[in-house]
Amino acid sequence: MPKQPDQRRELSAFLRSRRERITPEQVGLPRTGRRRTPGLRREELALLAGISATWYTYLEQGRDIRASDQVLDALAAVLRLDRHERGHLFQLAGHAPAAEAEEPEPLAAEVAAVPLLLQPNPAYIIGGTYDVLSYNQAADELFPHLIAAADRPANFARWVFLEPVARDVVVDWEPEARGLLARLRTLAGHHPGDARYTRLIDELKAGSPEVSAWWPRYDVQARHGGRKRLRCPGRGAVDFTYTAFHLAEQPERTLVIYSDAGEPAG
Structure with a gap:
């Protein structure tokens, strides 16, 4: 099922927030020169996850592309996501059915x-x-x-x-x-x-x-x-x-x- 625009924006924001929390030192990369962004660069995350930097950039930009379970697992590992964060990543990436909006009906x-x-x-x-x-x-x-x-x-x-x-x-x-x-x-x-x-x-x-x-x-x-x-x-x-x-x-x-x-x- 294609992801909706709001869902793609949420996925983009989530990936970016987690990428910015991981320092090069945490993943064994040397810190070289002045960095304009906190955390890892996109190309560094893509390299560590074993995926194309261009493809990852498209994913973080919220383009309508679908990541495989293997790619999501690799990103979750590099980003050091816990169990709940990993589940949230898969949810946003369209690998679990989104829950239906709860009807505002009164309780029995x-x-x-x-x-x-x-x-x-x-x-x-x-x-x-x-x-x-x-x-x-x-x-x-x-x-x-x-x-x-x-x-x-x-x-x-x-x-x-x-x-x-x-x-x-x-x-x-x-x-x-x-x-x-x-x-x-x-x-x-x-x-x-x-x-x-x-x-x-x-x-x-x-x-x-x-x-x-x-x-x-x-x-x-x-x-x-x-x-x-x-x-x-x-x-x-x-x-x-x-x-x-x-x-x-x-x-x-x-x-x-x-x-x-x-x-x-x-």
């Missing part, structure tokens, strides 16, 4: 009720663009002002980057925010041209200097569980564990459950 009543059943553990369900589709009282209390606007769905990405209280609640704000943006970037790459992602990302860029600075880095990451330190009223910074479950028939909709990991972290 029995699904929307799940966070309520998990009270007093904070729990919510988010969609692919981080809209909060269902939540319980504990989640509302843990993330103040998340459920605020009556004219549009609450959105976790919007809360993290545009709601001032988030920087106080999320103790390790910068690494957490970088991770969230990387996960949003991954999801947006699965939906090239989807206006829902474009609108959200434009809003975040306009309102957050961090998003404007970090978005061109093209970090990607899959949704996952983990640990997070959150500041709770009267308790200080508390360690929470959180687990993410994807809905069986709508895998981009995710149930997230938090549990107190123990005593206040200080």
Whole structure:
């Protein structure tokens, strides 16, 4: 299937961002003279990957050409992509079917009720663009002002980057925010041209200097569980564990459950 123009632009931006992060020394090349570009030159990457420099230039320019699995594997190896980045590269190159745009239909009543059943553990369900589709009282209390606007769905990405209280609640704000943006970037790459992602990302860029600075880095990451330190009223910074479950028939909709990991972290 031919790649769409938006998808080719995404592939171009991704390749360029990763090429600029690899230094000649990292791949055993001598640093010679003044370099006008950070990282590897296109011809250096092509040489190391065993492909034509002209052909690679066309690929990075977003021309409508198709790379084989072998070429993508070689590029991923030279660029030192991790598992998620490699999967993202193959997705953008058209080697995996792009996910269909998620319909903005409401959750089934029995699904929307799940966070309520998990009270007093904070729990919510988010969609692919981080809209909060269902939540319980504990989640509302843990993330103040998340459920605020009556004219549009609450959105976790919007809360993290545009709601001032988030920087106080999320103790390790910068690494957490970088991770969230990387996960949003991954999801947006699965939906090239989807206006829902474009609108959200434009809003975040306009309102957050961090998003404007970090978005061109093209970090990607899959949704996952983990640990997070959150500041709770009267308790200080508390360690929470959180687990993410994807809905069986709508895998981009995710149930997230938090549990107190123990005593206040200080």
